Amino acid sequence: MRATPSRFLAALVPLALAVSACSTGGARLAAGERTIYMAAIEPKGSTTVDKEPFPAEALPAGGGYGLEGPDEKGAWTVETYRWLPSGVTVVQGDKVTLEILGVNGAMHASKVEGYDIAFDVKRGQVTTVTFTADKAGVFRIICSTHQPAMTGTLVVLPSS
Ligand SMILES: [Cu+2]
Structure with missing residues (x-):
């Protein structure tokens, strides 16, 4: 669909207002x-190996990421600080x-x-x-x- 001049203007007017507000709105x-x-905080996610396999690759070292398990029930956990x-x-x-x-x-x-x-x-x-x-x-x-x-x-x- 081709943009008609009125559609083009309709798109430009809000843009011009936004630019104008930026140039005069310095006081903000x-x-x-x-x-x-x-x-x-430390978001955590957990599951079991019967639902999702334990990841084969280790996460980056440094303490910011944690990957634990699987335990005897197959549960494993991933976390990040x-x-x-x-x-x-x-x-x-x-x-x-x-x-x-x-x-x-x-x-x-x-x-x-x-x-x-x-x-x-x-x-x-x-x-x-x-x-x-x-x-x-x-x-x-x-x-x-x-x-x-x-x-x-x-x-x-x-x-x-
Ligand atoms: Cu920390």
């Missing part, structure tokens, strides 16, 4: 105070508070690369990490106990 990227609620959420976006200049609850895993020795922030997350406790996001860019939030999977991303958008 003003720095402020942001609290982000996170958790250290993660930050929830794994992506955090803030604006340059923000006073950031990460409130991180340890749900799974006894301890997570962690850091925010590029910001020289080191912290531990323990099960059953909230770890509060505060900093001013003065550098724009993309930075990794790394738990060294559970690599490579427990790596999040901090995006600091440049202020406008």
